[in-house]
Amino acid sequence: MSEENKSIHEFDFQLICEYFAGMERQGPGSPEVTVKALSFIDNLTKESKIADIGCGTGGQTMVLADHASGHIEGIDLFADFIDIFNATSRKRNLQDRVRGIVGSMENLPFQNDELDLIWSEGAIYNIGFERGLNEWRSFLKKGGCIAVSEASWFTEKRPAEIDGFWQEAYPEIDIISNKVGQMEKAGYIPMATFVLPEKCWTDHFYAPQVSAQEKFLKKYAGNKIAEELVQNQRHEADLYYKYKEFYGYVFYIGKKF
Numbered sequence: 001m002s003e004e005n006k007s008i009h010e011f012d013f014q015l016i017c018e019y020f021a022g023m024e025r026q027g028p029g030s031p032e033v034t035v036k037a038l039s040f041i042d043n044l045t046k047e048s049k050i051a052d053i054g055c056g057t058g059g060q061t062m063v064l065a066d067h068a069s070g071h072i073e074g075i076d077l078f079a080d081f082i083d084i085f086n087a088t089s090r091k092r093n094l095q096d097r098v099r100g101i102v103g104s105m106e107n108l109p110f111q112n113d114e115l116d117l118i119w120s121e122g123a124i125y126n127i128g129f130e131r132g133l134n135e136w137r138s139f140l141k142k143g144g145c146i147a148v149s150e151a152s153w154f155t156e157k158r159p160a161e162i163d164g165f166w167q168e169a170y171p172e173i174d175i176i177s178n179k180v181g182q183m184e185k186a187g188y189i190p191m192a193t194f195v196l197p198e199k200c201w202t203d204h205f206y207a208p209q210v211s212a213q214e215k216f217l218k219k220y221a222g223n224k225i226a227e228e229l230v231q232n233q234r235h236e237a238d239l240y241y242k243y244k245e246f247y248g249y250v251f252y253i254g255k256k257f
Contacts, residue, residue, distance in 0.1 A: 027122025054123025187256030
């Protein structure tokens, strides 16, 4: 993999965690988009069990909690993210029904047919879209729903630079119709699919990173790995502004049958 096209996951875990910990979101999204995706889910009650997989610090989880009844468990690999998640839950007096736990999406702590809803914003790529849909399905009750946002191509053809970047970063990126097909094949009825607006990237993901980068570089002045991490994020942002008509995040919502 070339230097400038490094995947975020090749950097030191602790540094990545620190870089993103102060941000409300660790990926593109917005409260409005979370609420919109939730509007297609019709099976929730106060007794419902919801899992937010790859929850990060819980920006979207708290929005879910405000708009959905039921108990929510957030799961993330980074203990620091989960500490922030649980502190926020307590601050908002949600601790009785919203809690975060440290865990891997490859080894989830649920029983078969336990969950009413699986949520995952910008995180399923860590395990792979197809694998996640297939493996997580067993945890859902029949009629339970899954809602995930996933990097997707908007066009069949695109410039070589952005194609090359994504083929290295996440080879499973695909056009929307193929992703919907994978969802059907995995045993879900597709309920809704929609493209996240541009501001989910610009206003809610890249803009907050600008001041965070300055602080980070000041703290780690002379640290090559930290500098490369920031350079990597800036390069990714530049590519988005240059090629945003060719790709973005798409919400995929399905119901287990």
